[in-house]
Amino acid sequence: MDATITSGLVSLQTAVDLINRGHCLVIAGDEWLLTQLPPGQWIAGSIPYFMGNEGGVMTKDKLFVHDFSVWADGCTIKSYMVEQLDRVTNDAAEHGFSIIIMPGGSEVLSSYARNAPNYDDIFSKPIVGWVSGSHLQDVDRVSPIVIDGKYREARNNQAVVMHFSLPHNKIALLDIVNLFEQGEGAEIRFPVSGFSAGECLIDGKRQHFSDFLSKNKIDTRLPLVADYCGAMVNVSIKSVDDTMGNVHFYAPVFNDIAYRMALPVNDYVGAFEDGISTSNERWVFSCNCILNYLFMELEGKQTGNITGPITFGEIAYQLLNQTLVYLSIEDY
Amino acid sequence: MLDRELCENILEMESPWNILKVDKRANQKRIDIWVSTTSARRGVGQWFRRSLSPRMNNDVAIWQHLSFGECRVYIHASLSEDRSVAWLGEKGMPFSRSLSRRVVELFSERLSYRAICSLLDVDLDDIWAIKHALDNGDLQLGDSLSPTHLERKANLKEQTHTQKSSRVPAIEDTIWIQVINNSIDLNVRQLGLKLLLNRVRTQFHHANDDETKMLRVNELRKYFVKHEHFLQYELKQMTH
Numbered sequence A: 001m002d003a004t005i006t007s008g009l010v011s012l013q014t015a016v017d018l019i020n021r022g023h024c025l026v027i028a029g030d031e032w033l034l035t036q037l038p039p040g041q042w043i044a045g046s047i048p049y050f051m052g053n054e055g056g057v058m059t060k061d062k063l064f065v066h067d068f069s070v071w072a073d074g075c076t077i078k079s080y081m082v083e084q085l086d087r088v089t090n091d092a093a094e095h096g097f098s099i100i101i102m103p104g105g106s107e108v109l110s111s112y113a114r115n116a117p118n119y120d121d122i123f124s125k126p127i128v129g130w131v132s133g134s135h136l137q138d139v140d141r142v143s144p145i146v147i148d149g150k151y152r153e154a155r156n157n158q159a160v161v162m163h164f165s166l167p168h169n170k171i172a173l174l175d176i177v178n179l180f181e182q183g184e185g186a187e188i189r190f191p192v193s194g195f196s197a198g199e200c201l202i203d204g205k206r207q208h209f210s211d212f213l214s215k216n217k218i219d220t221r222l223p224l225v226a227d228y229c230g231a232m233v234n235v236s237i238k239s240v241d242d243t244m245g246n247v248h249f250y251a252p253v254f255n256d257i258a259y260r261m262a263l264p265v266n267d268y269v270g271a272f273e274d275g276i277s278t279s280n281e282r283w284v285f286s287c288n289c290i291l292n293y294l295f296m297e298l299e300g301k302q303t304g305n306i307t308g309p310i311t312f313g314e315i316a317y318q319l320l321n322q323t324l325v326y327l328s329i330e331d332y
Numbered sequence B: 001m002l003d004r005e006l007c008e009n010i011l012e013m014e015s016p017w018n019i020l021k022v023d024k025r026a027n028q029k030r031i032d033i034w035v036s037t038t039s040a041r042r043g044v045g046q047w048f049r050r051s052l053s054p055r056m057n058n059d060v061a062i063w064q065h066l067s068f069g070e071c072r073v074y075i076h077a078s079l080s081e082d083r084s085v086a087w088l089g090e091k092g093m094p095f096s097r098s099l100s101r102r103v104v105e106l107f108s109e110r111l112s113y114r115a116i117c118s119l120l121d122v123d124l125d126d127i128w129a130i131k132h133a134l135d136n137g138d139l140q141l142g143d144s145l146s147p148t149h150l151e152r153k154a155n156l157k158e159q160t161h162t163q164k165s166s167r168v169p170a171i172e173d174t175i176w177i178q179v180i181n182n183s184i185d186l187n188v189r190q191l192g193l194k195l196l197l198n199r200v201r202t203q204f205h206h207a208n209d210d211e212t213k214m215l216r217v218n219e220l221r222k223y224f225v226k227h228e229h230f231l232q233y234e235l236k237q238m239t240h
Helices: A012-020 A069-074 A082-091 A107-118 A209-215 A268-275 A290-295 B004-010 B044-051 B097-108 B113-120 B124-135 B147-164 B175-180 B191-206 B210-226 B232-239
Strands: A007-010 A025-029 A042-046 A049-052 A055-058 A063-067 A075-080 A096-103 A127-132 A146-148 A153-155 A159-165 A170-177 A194-197 A199-202 A205-208 A224-228 A231-235 A237-241 A246-253 A258-261 A283-289 A308-311 A314-316 A318-320 A324-331 B018-024 B030-036 B060-068 B071-078
Touching: A007 A012, A007 A049, A012 A025, A012 A063, A025 A308, A042 A096, A042 A127, A042 A159, A049 A290, A063 A308, A069 A075, A069 A159, A075 A082, A082 A096, A082 A107, A082 A159, A082 B004, A096 A107, A096 A146, A096 A170, A107 A159, A107 A194, A107 A246, A107 A318, A107 B191, A127 A283, A127 A308, A127 A324, A146 A159, A170 A314, A170 B191, A199 A209, A205 A209, A209 A237, A209 A246, A224 B191, A231 A246, A231 A318, A231 B191, A246 A318, A283 A290, A283 A314, A290 A308, A314 A324, B004 B018, B030 B060, B060 B097, B097 B113, B097 B124, B113 B124, B113 B210, B175 B191, B175 B210, B175 B232, B191 B210
Parallel strands: A025 A042, A096 A127, A283 A308, B030 B071
Antiparallel strands: A007 A063, A025 A063, A042 A146, A049 A055, A049 A308, A075 A159, A096 A159, A127 A314, A146 A153, A170 A324, A194 A246, A199 A205, A224 A231, A224 A258, A237 A246, A283 A324, A314 A318, B018 B030, B060 B071
């Protein structure tokens, strides 16, 4: 990575050099590499999937680095246990942004997913980030981790956050690219919020959600989509337990939200390039979802010139699924 | 029993302060925390006995602090200690400095005393004590939070907005209710506003009283005030 580039895939040695030169980094990579990094001003999460300059790639030999050194003067790093998580917005700068990484499958992620939409000031202070993971073959035996570079201890039960304050002539803007839209099928409502669902209301009629999926031959690679005043928010289906009649999700469904199954996306790469309507020159951070990588077969394919980690969940204020999130810094 | 170290972390307590004891009373949503700058257990038993019942005696006081979840938190400390930390309060005051600040901030937002009690889980008598202390100049929270300063700040804000010809409608403007009720077709571009508006609409719909509804309106307006520069597209639709 040369000095003019603020993000990209790098070797372990390059990452070490950047840290030793005092750079302020958000790092994604395999746990083995992350634990070899020296102490410094960085946070990291485990993930071996990336969107690099050459397209989608799985590698345990490189690290993806987002370099925020230009804003380092206003940077603080904090870790949050589940009990402290709602303080994240209090700790965030009044005028700035925050980058958060949470371990996949953790209690802290579950709490954030369920409660963040109701935190004070959550939508007033840009908070963006991702959920750490592991190689898909290791999902059942490897626990995703995050690391605060000051202490270099891998944690599977804490969130790590870099809070940045910005000069008053700059502003951080957070947005998403979600290629999924609500289909025209039934309206689906869930009586209870949570990461799994049994019974639900399909166009007002009680039915097991698993029965609805199987009877209608729904492609469960497609997410549920909710319309949040124009923002399409996905909830992806993790698994369907037909024997127990339960459906499990990668993000919680909420009992006060109406969902519909997504319309299929036939040409993801093409739709993606169309979906990025504006220049991404001012993007300082982005990440995309592992499910998009898998279902859209992004390995070896480029999605415009967008790079970043491919993650087990994306955060744009709240937890999202199957969505690209990005942060840009604009002149104020 | 709550972990002392956890409580020290939550309070962001630093040396020489330490927690002598934490008591979560069974079946009560109340946590009592005894703090001191003296190390460990010397004379603690006697100290506990002195401090357990009355709010304040000659040298020990109890201040209500910001709640931990649904539990009220009460901090016990000797009045002879340096009390400049946020989780202790002034002599004779019911609240810690942090909680007093929150109450005063909410006063400045013109919330009713009942709403403040509900939001912060505090007793009305204690709110009156704070109000009385403020009126009499007995509560020192620093210039930035004195009522006169807040008033000046509010006026200055208003003037600044007027000077800048702010397009954000006043809180009384019915446009806010129309936006929340979705009775005007507002096309929103900014992600944060979309998500906030969704939350405000849901909470407004479930609110049972006008005060709670006004809180939601105020929350939405505050977002517009803070982000006015980047909400010109939305404001144009609202003020057309």
